[in-house]
Amino acid sequence: MFSLTDRVSIVTGASRGIGRAIARTLAEAGSDLVLVSRDAEALAAVEEEIRALGRAVLAIPCDVALVDTPARVVSATLERFSRLDVLVNNAGINNTGSIDRVDEENWQATLNTNLTATYRFSREAFGPMRERHWGRIINVASITAQTGGVNGSVAYSASKGGMLAMTRTLARDGAPHGITVNAVAPGQIDTGMARALAPEALRQVEAAIPLGRLGTPDDIAYAVLFLALEQAGYITGTTIDVNGGLLKR
Numbered sequence: 237m238f239s240l241t242d243r244v245s246i247v248t249g250a251s252r253g254i255g256r257a258i259a260r261t262l263a264e265a266g267s268d269l270v271l272v273s274r275d276a277e278a279l280a281a282v283e284e285e286i287r288a289l290g291r292a293v294l295a296i297p298c299d300v301a302l303v304d305t306p307a308r309v310v311s312a313t314l315e316r317f318s319r320l321d322v323l324v325n326n327a328g329i330n331n332t333g334s335i336d337r338v339d340e341e342n343w344q345a346t347l348n349t350n351l352t353a354t355y356r357f358s359r360e361a362f363g364p365m366r367e368r369h370w371g372r373i374i375n376v377a378s379i380t381a382q383t384g385g386v387n388g389s390v391a392y393s394a395s396k397g398g399m400l401a402m403t404r405t406l407a408r409d410g411a412p413h414g415i416t417v418n419a420v421a422p423g424q425i426d427t428g429m430a431r432a433l434a435p436e437a438l439r440q441v442e443a444a445i446p447l448g449r450l451g452t453p454d455d456i457a458y459a460v461l462f463l464a465l466e467q468a469g470y471i472t473g474t475t476i477d478v479n480g481g482l483l484k485r
């Protein structure tokens with residue numbers, strides 16, 4: 237009953253961490269996969285993992301921040317699978333630092349990777365989704381959009397706030413065409429990104445989490461899976477907080 241059989245999903249940032257867990261979880265639910273990230277070797281390992289689950293998979297090593305990447309990825313997806321059902325905008329970078337340390341280059345790189353790529357991928361995905369009158373766009377944002385970052389992260393939190401605002405607007409654009417657009421906002425999840433924080437800062441965050449532990453990549457993947465299902469078709473323009481109770485609305 238809860239299945240993604242015959243669906244085709246693009247997951248950006250699929251080489252490790254949360255994206256890898258999302259790709260595996262969608263594949264376990266029956267979806268074929270298109271995997272995107274820069275590290276070709278790491279991506280090949282995930283490709284093998286998905287293939288071993290019996291799903292068809294296409295790995296496209298590339299930089300999501302480049303202007304022509306989204307069109308190229310969507311076009312390769314249609315060439316291989318003739319359809320696109322689910323887009324997960326997950327690739328992200330977090331250059332932490334207070335305003336003094338965030339220079340123009342840092343700001344642009346963060347906004348291009350986290351926010352502009354989400355806009356471009358969504359724009360390219362809309363066409364094929366509209367054609368079938370069915371689509372799911374799921375944006376992996378962050379708790380920092382609501383709370384501000386632990387170590388400053390001015391560009392990061394701005395990019396994630398932009399993702400939440402864009403999610404609500406795209407939901408209106410998609411609704412007449414059967415396309416839902418939602419976000420998942422992770423709290424502190426145990427991945428390379430979290431471990432890049434100073435150990436003391438990480439300990440402080442962990443101590444403040446009501447459920448008493450960091451999140452796992454699977455905690456996020458299950459929320460993404462739910463939003464991708466047929467049964468979530470009446471949910472659009474919203475954000476699911478997955479943060480162990482760290483933020484109460």
Ligand code: NDP
Nearest residue numbers: 249251252253254273274275299300327328378425427429
């Ligand atoms: P990781 O750093 O472990 O993974 C990031 C992923 O994004 C990698 O697969 C990386 O692949 C990919 N990526 C980064 N830049 C690019 C790029 N320019 N082009 C293509 N791929 C890129 O982070 P997480 O798994 O923790 O984060 C995943 C998402 O979850 C991010 O959007 C992050 O902001 C969000 N998030 C994470 C939280 C956490 O606590 N971990 C908390 C809140 C939100 P590669 O290096 O191969 O390109």
